[in-house]
Amino acid sequence: MERVLVLPGDGIGPEVTAQAVRVLEAAGRAAGIGIECVEGLIGGASIDAHGDPLTDETVALARTCRAVLLGAVGGPKWDAMPVATRPEKGLLRIRKELGLYANLRPAAVFPALASASTLRPEVVAGIDLLVVRELTGGIYFGEPRGRAIVDGRREARNTMVYDDSEIERITRVAFESARRRSRHVTHVHKANVLDVSQLWMEVVDEVAKDYDDVELVHQLVDSCAMLLLSDPKRFDVIVTGNLFGDILSDEAAMLTGSLGMLPSASLGDGGIGLYEPVHGSAPDIAGQDLANPLAAILSVAMLLEHTFDRPDAAGEVRDAVTAVLADGHRTGDIVLEGEDRETIGCVAMADHVLAKLGA
Ligand code: NAD
Numbered sequence: 001m002e003r004v005l006v007l008p009g010d011g012i013g014p015e016v017t018a019q020a021v022r023v024l025e026a027a028g029r030a031a032g033i034g035i036e037c038v039e040g041l042i043g044g045a046s047i048d049a050h051g052d053p054l055t056d057e058t059v060a061l062a063r064t065c066r067a068v069l070l071g072a073v074g075g076p077k078w079d080a081m082p083v084a085t086r087p088e089k090g091l092l093r094i095r096k097e098l099g100l101y102a103n104l105r106p107a108a109v110f111p112a113l114a115s116a117s118t119l120r121p122e123v124v125a126g127i128d129l130l131v132v133r134e135l136t137g138g139i140y141f142g143e144p145r146g147r148a149i150v151d152g153r154r155e156a157r158n159t160m161v162y163d164d165s166e167i168e169r170i171t172r173v174a175f176e177s178a179r180r181r182s183r184h185v186t187h188v189h190k191a192n193v194l195d196v197s198q199l200w201m202e203v204v205d206e207v208a209k210d211y212d213d214v215e216l217v218h219q220l221v222d223s224c225a226m227l228l229l230s231d232p233k234r235f236d237v238i239v240t241g242n243l244f245g246d247i248l249s250d251e252a253a254m255l256t257g258s259l260g261m262l263p264s265a266s267l268g269d270g271g272i273g274l275y276e277p278v279h280g281s282a283p284d285i286a287g288q289d290l291a292n293p294l295a296a297i298l299s300v301a302m303l304l305e306h307t308f309d310r311p312d313a314a315g316e317v318r319d320a321v322t323a324v325l326a327d328g329h330r331t332g333d334i335v336l337e338g339e340d341r342e343t344i345g346c347v348a349m350a351d352h353v354l355a356k357l358g359a
Contacts, residue, residue, distance in 0.1 A: 001034045002308065005065040007042040007058070007094075010078075010087060011281025012291035012346075013071020019350035020069060020296035023317060026359035027304060031313035038065070042094065043073025043087035043281075053090030059097045062272065067307040068094065069299065070276035075283045095135065099268035101166070102173040103133040103245065104302070105278065106263065107252040112325040115336050116257030119229065124255055129235040130181065131252050132174040133245025135266060137166045138196075140242050160196045162241065167203040173267060174239035175211040180311055183214045184236035188224045188244050200241065221248070228252055253278060260292030260333040263299035265306055273307045275299040285332075289345035292331040294321055297353055320356035324349070 006021055008014035021037050028035035040058040047053050053073070062068055073087040083089075108128045114121040142159030149155070171187075178185045187204045189197035201218060208216045219227070221244045227234060228248065232255050238248065253262050262278035277295030285291055298321060305314035325334075329352050332343045344352075 001036040002028075003065040004035055004037050004303070005058075005062050005068045006037050006039045007068060007070045008039070008045070009042050009071040009073040009281060010044040010075045011072060011283045011286040012279075013043070013073065013281055015071075015286070015289065015291045015346050016277060016293040016296035017069060017071040019293035019346055020300050022350055023297045023353055023357070024069070024300045024303065026354055026357050027300065027313050027317050030316070030357065030359070031304070031308075031310055033304075033308055033310065033313070037069075042070065042090040044075055044078045046090060047078060047081070047085070047087060053085065053087050054093045059094065062094065062098060065272060067272060067303050068098070068274040069296075069303060070094075070274060071296065072277065072279060072281040074281050075286075094274065095266055098266075098272050098274060099136075099270045100266035100274055101134060101136040101269075102170055102267045103131075103135040103249070104173075104177065104265040104267065104306075105131045105133065105249040105253065106298075106302075107131070107249075107256050109256050110261070110322055110325050112322075112328070113256070113258060113261070113334060113336070116334060117255055118257065119232075119255065123230075124232065124257075127232045127255055128181075129232065129252060130177055130237045131245060131249040132170065132177060132237060132239045133249055134162075134166065134170040134241045135245075136242075137162050138242035160194065160241075160243070162196055162199060164199065164203050167200050168207055169269070171204050171207040171239055174237050175207060175214050178214045178237040179211070180305070182236040184217070185211075185214055186217045186219050186224070186235055186238045188219050188221050188238055188240035188248065190221050190244075191218070192220065196241070204239070224248065225251060228255065258292075258334050260295055260331065261298065262295050263302050265299070265302040267306060273303065275303045275307075289347060290332055291346045292333050293346045293350050294331075294353075297321060297350065316357060317353075320353045323356045324352040327352070 191197035
Protein backbone atom coordinates (compact mmCIF):
# COMPACT_ATOMS: atom_id res chain seq x y z
CA MET A 1 0.00 0.00 0.00
CA GLU A 2 1.16 3.54 -0.79
CA ARG A 3 0.70 5.79 2.23
CA VAL A 4 -0.41 9.39 1.90
CA LEU A 5 -0.39 11.69 4.91
CA VAL A 6 -3.38 14.02 4.97
CA LEU A 7 -2.90 17.21 6.98
CA PRO A 8 -6.25 19.04 6.77
CA GLY A 9 -5.20 22.04 8.89
CA ASP A 10 -7.62 24.84 9.68
CA GLY A 11 -10.68 26.71 8.38
CA ILE A 12 -11.82 25.24 5.07
CA GLY A 13 -8.73 22.97 5.02
CA PRO A 14 -10.59 19.97 6.50
CA GLU A 15 -13.57 20.52 4.18
CA VAL A 16 -11.58 20.61 0.95
CA THR A 17 -9.15 17.85 1.91
CA ALA A 18 -12.03 15.52 2.84
CA GLN A 19 -13.32 15.88 -0.72
CA ALA A 20 -9.85 15.61 -2.22
CA VAL A 21 -9.30 12.34 -0.35
CA ARG A 22 -12.52 10.90 -1.82
CA VAL A 23 -11.19 11.74 -5.30
CA LEU A 24 -7.70 10.41 -4.51
CA GLU A 25 -9.11 7.09 -3.31
CA ALA A 26 -11.41 6.75 -6.31
CA ALA A 27 -8.71 7.71 -8.83
CA GLY A 28 -6.23 5.41 -7.09
CA ARG A 29 -8.67 2.49 -7.30
CA ALA A 30 -9.33 3.14 -10.98
CA ALA A 31 -5.59 3.33 -11.70
CA GLY A 32 -4.76 0.22 -9.67
CA ILE A 33 -2.71 2.14 -7.09
CA GLY A 34 -3.38 0.90 -3.57
CA ILE A 35 -3.55 4.09 -1.50
CA GLU A 36 -3.85 4.25 2.26
CA CYS A 37 -4.53 7.69 3.75
CA VAL A 38 -3.39 8.47 7.29
CA GLU A 39 -4.27 11.73 9.00
CA GLY A 40 -2.30 14.19 11.12
CA LEU A 41 -2.56 17.69 12.54
CA ILE A 42 -0.89 20.87 11.38
CA GLY A 43 -1.31 24.58 12.04
CA GLY A 44 -3.86 25.90 14.49
CA ALA A 45 -5.40 22.44 14.91
CA SER A 46 -2.03 21.12 16.10
CA ILE A 47 -1.46 24.15 18.34
CA ASP A 48 -4.82 23.49 20.02
CA ALA A 49 -4.05 19.79 20.53
CA HIS A 50 -0.31 19.86 21.28
CA GLY A 51 0.78 23.50 21.70
CA ASP A 52 2.95 23.16 18.58
CA PRO A 53 2.01 23.87 14.90
CA LEU A 54 3.79 20.68 13.79
CA THR A 55 4.96 17.96 16.17
CA ASP A 56 8.00 15.71 15.74
CA GLU A 57 5.59 12.76 15.63
CA THR A 58 3.80 14.23 12.62
CA VAL A 59 7.13 14.86 10.86
CA ALA A 60 8.11 11.24 11.58
CA LEU A 61 4.76 10.06 10.22
CA ALA A 62 5.31 12.12 7.04
CA ARG A 63 8.63 10.35 6.51
CA THR A 64 6.81 6.99 6.37
CA CYS A 65 4.59 8.26 3.53
CA ARG A 66 5.02 8.79 -0.22
CA ALA A 67 3.21 12.12 -0.22
CA VAL A 68 1.55 14.73 1.95
CA LEU A 69 -1.80 16.25 1.02
CA LEU A 70 -2.30 19.47 2.91
CA GLY A 71 -5.34 21.73 3.31
CA ALA A 72 -4.54 25.19 4.68
CA VAL A 73 -3.44 26.67 7.99
CA GLY A 74 -4.21 29.74 10.05
CA GLY A 75 -7.13 31.81 11.19
CA PRO A 76 -8.12 34.67 13.51
CA LYS A 77 -8.01 32.41 16.56
CA TRP A 78 -4.22 32.19 16.33
CA ASP A 79 -3.44 35.63 14.83
CA ALA A 80 -2.31 37.16 18.13
CA MET A 81 0.29 34.44 18.76
CA PRO A 82 4.01 35.24 18.50
CA VAL A 83 5.38 34.69 14.98
CA ALA A 84 7.63 31.80 16.07
CA THR A 85 4.69 29.65 17.22
CA ARG A 86 2.01 30.58 14.70
CA PRO A 87 0.20 28.08 12.44
CA GLU A 88 2.27 29.12 9.37
CA LYS A 89 5.40 27.86 11.15
CA GLY A 90 4.03 24.33 10.76
CA LEU A 91 3.91 24.81 7.02
CA LEU A 92 7.44 26.21 6.83
CA ARG A 93 8.75 23.40 9.01
CA ILE A 94 7.24 20.53 7.03
CA ARG A 95 8.65 22.01 3.78
CA LYS A 96 12.08 22.29 5.40
CA GLU A 97 12.01 18.84 7.06
CA LEU A 98 11.13 17.18 3.76
CA GLY A 99 13.78 19.16 1.82
CA LEU A 100 11.26 20.56 -0.64
CA TYR A 101 13.17 22.91 -2.91
CA ALA A 102 10.95 22.95 -5.99
CA ASN A 103 7.59 24.65 -5.93
CA LEU A 104 5.35 23.89 -8.91
CA ARG A 105 2.42 26.19 -9.56
CA PRO A 106 0.36 25.51 -12.67
CA ALA A 107 -1.95 28.18 -14.02
CA ALA A 108 -4.45 26.78 -16.47
CA VAL A 109 -7.60 28.43 -17.67
CA PHE A 110 -10.58 26.12 -17.88
CA PRO A 111 -12.59 27.02 -21.01
CA ALA A 112 -15.80 27.45 -19.00
CA LEU A 113 -14.11 29.98 -16.71
CA ALA A 114 -12.18 32.04 -19.28
CA SER A 115 -14.30 35.11 -18.55
CA ALA A 116 -13.41 34.98 -14.81
CA SER A 117 -10.07 36.62 -15.60
CA THR A 118 -9.64 40.39 -15.54
CA LEU A 119 -7.99 40.02 -18.97
CA ARG A 120 -10.01 39.55 -22.14
CA PRO A 121 -11.17 35.95 -22.66
CA GLU A 122 -9.36 35.66 -26.00
CA VAL A 123 -6.06 36.53 -24.24
CA VAL A 124 -6.47 33.96 -21.48
CA ALA A 125 -8.40 31.11 -23.16
CA GLY A 126 -5.98 28.23 -23.57
CA ILE A 127 -3.40 29.37 -20.99
CA ASP A 128 -1.65 26.31 -19.59
CA LEU A 129 1.62 27.20 -17.91
CA LEU A 130 3.66 25.98 -14.99
CA VAL A 131 5.89 28.12 -12.77
CA VAL A 132 8.77 26.14 -11.25
CA ARG A 133 10.12 28.23 -8.39
CA GLU A 134 13.24 27.54 -6.36
CA LEU A 135 11.98 27.50 -2.79
CA THR A 136 14.83 27.12 -0.32
CA GLY A 137 17.59 29.47 -1.51
CA GLY A 138 18.14 32.95 -2.86
CA ILE A 139 17.56 36.29 -1.21
CA TYR A 140 15.01 35.00 1.33
CA PHE A 141 17.66 32.88 3.05
CA GLY A 142 21.06 34.34 2.04
CA GLU A 143 23.57 35.60 4.60
CA PRO A 144 24.56 38.19 5.64
CA ARG A 145 21.18 39.68 6.36
CA GLY A 146 19.76 42.04 8.93
CA ARG A 147 19.75 45.60 10.10
CA ALA A 148 22.46 47.80 11.55
CA ILE A 149 23.19 51.41 12.38
CA VAL A 150 26.07 52.55 10.19
CA ASP A 151 27.47 56.07 10.63
CA GLY A 152 24.30 57.00 12.46
CA ARG A 153 22.02 55.82 9.62
CA ARG A 154 19.65 52.84 9.65
CA GLU A 155 20.79 50.24 7.14
CA ALA A 156 19.32 46.88 6.10
CA ARG A 157 20.66 44.17 3.85
CA ASN A 158 19.74 40.84 2.30
CA THR A 159 21.96 38.65 0.17
CA MET A 160 21.00 36.82 -3.01
CA VAL A 161 23.17 33.73 -3.21
CA TYR A 162 22.86 30.48 -5.21
CA ASP A 163 25.42 27.80 -5.90
CA ASP A 164 25.47 25.73 -9.07
CA SER A 165 24.03 22.59 -7.43
CA GLU A 166 20.93 24.47 -6.27
CA ILE A 167 20.39 25.87 -9.76
CA GLU A 168 21.01 22.56 -11.47
CA ARG A 169 18.50 20.54 -9.44
CA ILE A 170 15.63 23.02 -9.92
CA THR A 171 16.44 23.34 -13.61
CA ARG A 172 16.22 19.57 -13.98
CA VAL A 173 12.76 19.60 -12.35
CA ALA A 174 11.70 22.22 -14.91
CA PHE A 175 13.04 20.29 -17.92
CA GLU A 176 11.55 17.02 -16.70
CA SER A 177 8.19 18.78 -16.27
CA ALA A 178 8.47 20.28 -19.75
CA ARG A 179 8.95 16.80 -21.19
CA ARG A 180 5.52 15.89 -19.84
CA ARG A 181 4.03 19.06 -21.30
CA SER A 182 4.80 21.15 -24.42
CA ARG A 183 8.61 20.81 -24.22
CA HIS A 184 9.35 24.49 -23.76
CA VAL A 185 11.22 26.11 -20.85
CA THR A 186 11.54 29.83 -20.17
CA HIS A 187 14.34 30.69 -17.75
CA VAL A 188 13.57 34.01 -16.04
CA HIS A 189 16.51 36.13 -14.90
CA LYS A 190 17.98 39.60 -14.45
CA ALA A 191 21.40 38.81 -15.91
CA ASN A 192 21.93 42.34 -17.19
CA VAL A 193 22.32 43.44 -13.55
CA LEU A 194 22.79 40.43 -11.27
CA ASP A 195 25.86 38.16 -11.06
CA VAL A 196 23.59 35.52 -9.55
CA SER A 197 21.46 35.55 -12.72
CA GLN A 198 24.58 35.17 -14.86
CA LEU A 199 25.42 31.98 -12.98
CA TRP A 200 21.83 30.80 -13.49
CA MET A 201 22.20 31.40 -17.27
CA GLU A 202 25.39 29.35 -17.36
CA VAL A 203 24.02 26.42 -15.36
CA VAL A 204 20.65 26.38 -17.13
CA ASP A 205 22.48 26.22 -20.48
CA GLU A 206 24.61 23.32 -19.21
CA VAL A 207 21.56 21.36 -18.05
CA ALA A 208 19.73 22.12 -21.31
CA LYS A 209 22.37 20.07 -23.18
CA ASP A 210 20.81 16.95 -21.63
CA TYR A 211 17.38 17.93 -23.00
CA ASP A 212 17.77 18.34 -26.77
CA ASP A 213 14.06 17.71 -27.15
CA VAL A 214 13.08 20.75 -25.03
CA GLU A 215 13.30 24.31 -26.33
CA LEU A 216 14.91 26.86 -23.98
CA VAL A 217 14.41 30.63 -23.91
CA HIS A 218 16.09 33.06 -21.48
CA GLN A 219 13.77 35.94 -20.57
CA LEU A 220 14.43 39.03 -18.47
CA VAL A 221 12.15 39.15 -15.45
CA ASP A 222 10.75 42.58 -16.26
CA SER A 223 9.78 41.61 -19.79
CA CYS A 224 8.43 38.29 -18.54
CA ALA A 225 6.10 40.20 -16.18
CA MET A 226 4.77 42.14 -19.16
CA LEU A 227 4.49 39.13 -21.47
CA LEU A 228 2.48 37.24 -18.87
CA LEU A 229 -0.19 39.90 -19.28
CA SER A 230 0.11 40.56 -23.02
CA ASP A 231 0.81 37.09 -24.43
CA PRO A 232 0.52 34.47 -21.66
CA LYS A 233 -0.07 31.60 -24.08
CA ARG A 234 3.56 31.73 -25.22
CA PHE A 235 4.65 30.13 -21.92
CA ASP A 236 4.82 26.45 -21.05
CA VAL A 237 7.28 25.96 -18.13
CA ILE A 238 8.85 28.96 -16.40
CA VAL A 239 11.85 28.27 -14.15
CA THR A 240 13.31 30.88 -11.84
CA GLY A 241 14.72 31.65 -8.40
CA ASN A 242 12.87 32.22 -5.18
CA LEU A 243 12.22 35.97 -5.38
CA PHE A 244 11.17 36.20 -9.04
CA GLY A 245 9.19 32.97 -8.68
CA ASP A 246 7.29 34.25 -5.70
CA ILE A 247 6.05 37.26 -7.63
CA LEU A 248 5.55 35.67 -11.06
CA SER A 249 3.66 32.64 -9.72
CA ASP A 250 1.09 34.96 -8.14
CA GLU A 251 0.87 37.04 -11.30
CA ALA A 252 0.38 33.91 -13.41
CA ALA A 253 -2.19 32.55 -10.96
CA MET A 254 -4.30 35.65 -11.26
CA LEU A 255 -4.53 35.23 -15.03
CA THR A 256 -7.00 32.48 -14.27
CA GLY A 257 -9.10 34.69 -12.01
CA SER A 258 -10.02 32.15 -9.35
CA LEU A 259 -8.13 31.33 -6.17
CA GLY A 260 -10.33 28.32 -5.47
CA MET A 261 -8.99 26.58 -8.60
CA LEU A 262 -5.23 26.70 -8.06
CA PRO A 263 -3.20 23.64 -6.98
CA SER A 264 0.49 23.40 -6.11
CA ALA A 265 3.19 20.83 -5.52
CA SER A 266 6.46 21.07 -3.61
CA LEU A 267 9.09 18.49 -4.48
CA GLY A 268 12.55 17.56 -3.24
CA ASP A 269 15.10 14.80 -3.61
CA GLY A 270 13.77 12.91 -0.57
CA GLY A 271 11.02 11.35 -2.66
CA ILE A 272 8.15 12.78 -0.62
CA GLY A 273 6.04 15.40 -2.39
CA LEU A 274 3.74 17.86 -0.70
CA TYR A 275 0.55 18.90 -2.47
CA GLU A 276 -1.73 21.73 -1.42
CA PRO A 277 -4.17 24.27 -2.78
CA VAL A 278 -2.73 27.78 -3.18
CA HIS A 279 -5.59 29.38 -1.22
CA GLY A 280 -5.60 29.89 2.53
CA SER A 281 -7.98 28.69 5.24
CA ALA A 282 -10.74 31.16 4.25
CA PRO A 283 -12.15 31.60 7.78
CA ASP A 284 -14.94 33.79 6.34
CA ILE A 285 -16.63 30.78 4.72
CA ALA A 286 -15.35 27.90 6.90
CA GLY A 287 -17.78 25.32 8.25
CA GLN A 288 -20.60 26.26 5.85
CA ASP A 289 -20.02 23.86 2.96
CA LEU A 290 -19.24 26.87 0.73
CA ALA A 291 -15.59 26.19 -0.12
CA ASN A 292 -14.53 25.27 -3.63
CA PRO A 293 -12.75 21.89 -3.38
CA LEU A 294 -11.34 21.98 -6.92
CA ALA A 295 -7.93 23.44 -5.98
CA ALA A 296 -7.47 20.57 -3.53
CA ILE A 297 -8.79 18.06 -6.08
CA LEU A 298 -6.40 19.42 -8.74
CA SER A 299 -3.62 19.05 -6.15
CA VAL A 300 -4.55 15.35 -6.07
CA ALA A 301 -4.02 15.29 -9.84
CA MET A 302 -0.52 16.70 -9.29
CA LEU A 303 0.10 14.03 -6.63
CA LEU A 304 -0.90 11.26 -9.04
CA GLU A 305 1.37 12.72 -11.71
CA HIS A 306 4.49 13.51 -9.67
CA THR A 307 4.51 11.04 -6.78
CA PHE A 308 3.00 8.03 -8.53
CA ASP A 309 4.22 8.94 -12.02
CA ARG A 310 0.73 8.43 -13.39
CA PRO A 311 -0.01 11.30 -15.80
CA ASP A 312 -2.86 9.18 -17.18
CA ALA A 313 -4.67 9.11 -13.82
CA ALA A 314 -3.89 12.80 -13.27
CA GLY A 315 -5.33 13.61 -16.68
CA GLU A 316 -8.54 11.81 -15.82
CA VAL A 317 -9.00 13.92 -12.69
CA ARG A 318 -8.33 17.13 -14.65
CA ASP A 319 -10.70 16.04 -17.42
CA ALA A 320 -13.38 15.32 -14.82
CA VAL A 321 -12.98 18.84 -13.39
CA THR A 322 -13.09 20.37 -16.89
CA ALA A 323 -16.28 18.44 -17.65
CA VAL A 324 -17.98 19.41 -14.38
CA LEU A 325 -17.26 23.09 -15.08
CA ALA A 326 -18.44 22.72 -18.68
CA ASP A 327 -21.71 21.31 -17.33
CA GLY A 328 -22.12 24.62 -15.48
CA HIS A 329 -21.61 23.50 -11.89
CA ARG A 330 -20.26 26.34 -9.75
CA THR A 331 -19.36 27.00 -6.15
CA GLY A 332 -19.98 30.61 -5.08
CA ASP A 333 -16.44 31.80 -5.78
CA ILE A 334 -16.48 30.85 -9.48
CA VAL A 335 -19.89 32.08 -10.54
CA LEU A 336 -19.20 34.41 -13.43
CA GLU A 337 -20.58 37.91 -13.62
CA GLY A 338 -23.92 37.90 -15.36
CA GLU A 339 -24.30 34.13 -14.97
CA ASP A 340 -27.65 33.20 -13.50
CA ARG A 341 -26.74 29.95 -11.82
CA GLU A 342 -27.61 28.16 -8.65
CA THR A 343 -24.43 27.57 -6.68
CA ILE A 344 -23.52 24.28 -5.08
CA GLY A 345 -21.48 23.39 -1.99
CA CYS A 346 -18.12 21.77 -1.43
CA VAL A 347 -19.46 18.21 -1.09
CA ALA A 348 -21.80 18.47 -4.09
CA MET A 349 -18.94 19.77 -6.28
CA ALA A 350 -16.83 16.75 -5.34
CA ASP A 351 -19.84 14.47 -5.97
CA HIS A 352 -19.97 15.76 -9.55
CA VAL A 353 -16.24 15.16 -10.06
CA LEU A 354 -16.58 11.63 -8.68
CA ALA A 355 -19.54 10.97 -10.97
CA LYS A 356 -17.45 12.03 -13.99
CA LEU A 357 -14.74 9.63 -12.81
CA GLY A 358 -17.36 6.91 -12.77
CA ALA A 359 -16.92 6.41 -9.01
P1 NAD B 1 -7.61 32.98 1.77
O1 NAD B 1 -7.03 32.34 0.58
O2 NAD B 1 -7.90 32.09 2.91
O3 NAD B 1 -8.97 33.71 1.35
C1 NAD B 1 -9.04 34.82 0.46
C2 NAD B 1 -10.48 34.93 -0.10
O4 NAD B 1 -10.71 33.88 -1.03
C3 NAD B 1 -11.56 34.79 0.97
O5 NAD B 1 -12.64 35.62 0.65
C4 NAD B 1 -11.98 33.34 0.85
O6 NAD B 1 -13.32 33.10 1.26
C5 NAD B 1 -11.78 33.06 -0.62
N1 NAD B 1 -11.40 31.65 -0.85
C6 NAD B 1 -10.17 31.11 -0.61
N2 NAD B 1 -10.18 29.81 -0.91
C7 NAD B 1 -11.43 29.52 -1.33
C8 NAD B 1 -12.07 28.33 -1.77
N3 NAD B 1 -11.42 27.15 -1.84
N4 NAD B 1 -13.37 28.38 -2.10
C9 NAD B 1 -14.03 29.55 -2.06
N5 NAD B 1 -13.50 30.72 -1.66
C10 NAD B 1 -12.21 30.70 -1.30
O7 NAD B 1 -6.63 34.16 2.21
P2 NAD B 1 -6.71 35.13 3.49
O8 NAD B 1 -8.15 35.49 3.76
O9 NAD B 1 -5.75 36.19 3.20
O10 NAD B 1 -6.15 34.28 4.70
C11 NAD B 1 -6.97 33.55 5.63
C12 NAD B 1 -6.06 32.71 6.50
O11 NAD B 1 -5.39 31.74 5.70
C13 NAD B 1 -4.97 33.51 7.22
O12 NAD B 1 -4.82 32.99 8.51
C14 NAD B 1 -3.74 33.25 6.36
O13 NAD B 1 -2.56 33.37 7.13
C15 NAD B 1 -3.98 31.82 5.94
N6 NAD B 1 -3.28 31.43 4.70
C16 NAD B 1 -2.81 30.16 4.66
C17 NAD B 1 -2.22 29.69 3.52
C18 NAD B 1 -1.76 28.26 3.49
O14 NAD B 1 -2.11 27.51 4.36
N7 NAD B 1 -1.00 27.86 2.49
C19 NAD B 1 -2.11 30.51 2.37
C20 NAD B 1 -2.64 31.80 2.43
C21 NAD B 1 -3.23 32.26 3.60
